[in-house]
Amino acid sequence: MPESTADTTDAATTGGASNAKAGARGPVTPAWEAPPGASAPMTWAPEGHEPISLTATADWTVLRREESPAAEVFAVSYLATDAAPDRPVTFVFNGGPGASSAYLHVGAIGPRRVVLPDDGSTARMPVRLVDNDASWIADTDLVFIDPVGTGFSRPIPAEPDAGKDAPTYWSYDRDLAAMREFISRWLSRNGRWSAPVFIAGESYGGYRVGRLAWSLPKDEGVGLAGAVLISPALEITPLTFTDYATDPYVDTVPTMAAGAFHHGRCRAPEAADGADAVAAAAAAFATTDYATFLMRGAAVPAEERDAVLSRLADLIGLAPAVVEHLQGRIRIDRWVREILRDRGEVAGLYDVTQTVVDPFPDRVSFEGGDHTLAGSTAAFTMAINHLLRAEIGVETDRQYAVLSYEVNKKWATDEGHHALDAPPGSVDDLRRGLTLNPHLEVLVVHGRHDLVTPLDSSRRMIDLMRLAPATGDRVRVRAYEGGHMFYTLSDSRDAFTADVREFFAACLPAGADDQDH
Incomplete structure (x- = not known):
């Protein structure tokens, strides 16, 4: 059922309790009319798959604060034609904060996918779209959400004479309130409260998933069948580098070692045994000798200090003099600049295997922008605009903000x-969600070459959750070749899709609909 552009649903019908906390909303009135949406029939028919007839609907939903229209949230829904109301539905979003859903929409999960080079390099323009043989549409309807300020979603300014500031959704709790409100409204408008509900988010979107695993059922009554966290930032503080922190340095050493091995710069003896041996050795070193070294600082005896710095330099491929100068605290922006400095190249933060010529080799800092993110912006921007405007038929003069630095x-x-x-984390809420719902399944996936949200950070956080065995069995962790957007590589995308299909099967066991309630 396509979404309506008129927003007349009363808050009491959405399943969420009215309260005075962040995101509380009063009665919904039709005082604000969103822009007109668009709808188009589609057929998903990649080679080797049974065709599926779809309806693609691109539309805005008006969110309200204190009974006043506060934001227009844009989303694209793909619904299987004539499917039963209990067909699974998955809500998908990216992170940033400030990222639209375009990356997962046309890069990994949606029925249409932008064709990108399979070596992870920057695409030649113009790009083209094809039926995505890795789409999740075979197993679930899909709803791609652009948070406020991204995509075509926009905040609604307060009336000049209202005597109050314009509402904002650019904070942790307000952002989550908007996501909850949208999901609840969508289920009501589309008559899908009987459907198994999944959520999937990338990067900061993975943070959103962790928090929503608890607050969606608690605040909106939306029970979840499963949650997928893609290259997630589970906690914010451990990703912040300072001269006095430990976590970010520990968690990034295995990724740096993997990058050093890829570029032929790893000097550790484990390099003779391959990439997996290097990563395992780096993780063991980082969480023991290196972590102790970081915590003790100047209290470390000289001989022990020299041994740690030498081992670190060999694993991550930097010159011993550089590691010594930096006192063993290697920030990710420094590592990508140093690892191939002799070749005049810079490695990628989002994928350490990707390199670019340093445009400013004589300057202290790299000023070219990270190529593994900035280099993909044009491809995703052109692809999503073509899909929305030419294939689905959205007519708007708004610029589609693939990545909004203003929001960030x-x-x-x-x-x-x-x-x-400290910024609130998501791990506690994920633990609560797993406890509240003993049927909730969780899939956490990463690329092995991502320095921004490293694989070992999630592994460590999950270990620190100290889950009971039965609960821990419902949390799967998978890793693939590639970086933050590993799904742009065909082998990794295929492996990811296979894991997701297995995940869906675990979340929806045969006969689940027939059990007594």
Whole structure:
């Protein structure tokens, strides 16, 4: 059922309780009319798959704060034609904060996919779209959500004489409230409260998934069948590099070692046994001798200090003099600049295997922008605009913001949070969600060459959850070749899709609909 552009659903009918906390909403009134959406029939028919007839609907949903229209959230839904109301539905979003859903939409999960070079390099323009043989549409309807300020989603300014500031959704809790409100409204408008519900998010979107695993059922009554976290940032603080932190340095050493091995710069003896041996050795070293070294600082005896720095330099491929100069604290932006400095090249933050010529080799810092993110922006921007405007038929003068740095820069703490409080994490909420729902299945996936949200950070966080065996069995961790957007590589995309299909089967066991309630 296509979404309506008129937003007349009463909050009481969405399954969410009205409250005074972040995102609380009053009665929904038709005082604000969203832009007109568009709908088009599609047939998903990649080679080797049974064709599926779809309806693609691109539309805006009006969110409200204190009974006033506050934002227009744009989303694209792909619904199998004539499917039963209990067909699974998956809500998909990216992260940033400030990223639209375009990366997962046309890069990995949607029925249509942009064709990118299979070596991870920058695409030649113009790009083209093909039926995505790795799409999840064979198993679930799909809804791609653009958070406020991304894609075609926009905040609605407050009326000039209203006597209050324009509402904002650019903070942790307000953002989650918007996601919850949208999902609840969508289920009501489309008559899908009987469907198994899944959520999937990438990067900061993985953070959203972890938090929603608890708050969606608690605040909206939306029970989840499964949650997929793609290259997730489970916690914010451990990703922040300072001279006094330990976590980010520990978690990135295995990825640096993998990158050093790929580029032929790893000098550790384990390099003779291959990439897996190097990664395992780096993880063991990082969480023991290296972690102790970082925590003790100047208290480490000289002989022990020299041994740790030498081992670190050999594993991550940097010159011993550089590691010594940096006191063993190697930030990711420094490593990508140093690992191939003798070749005049810079490695990628989002994929350490990808390189680019350093445009400013004589300057202290690299000023070219990370090529593994910036280099893909044009491809995703052109692909999503073609899909929305030419294939689905959206007519709007708005610019589609694939990645909004304005949203990212303006991200703020929530009301009631002290400025000195650490940013809230998602791991506690994920633990609560797993406990609240003993049927919830979780899949966490990463690329092995991602320095921004490293695989070993998620592994460590999951270990620190100390889950009971029966609960821990419902959390799967998978890793693939490639970086943050590993799904742009065909082999990794295929492996990911196979794991997701297995995941869906585990979440929806045969006969589940026949059990007594």
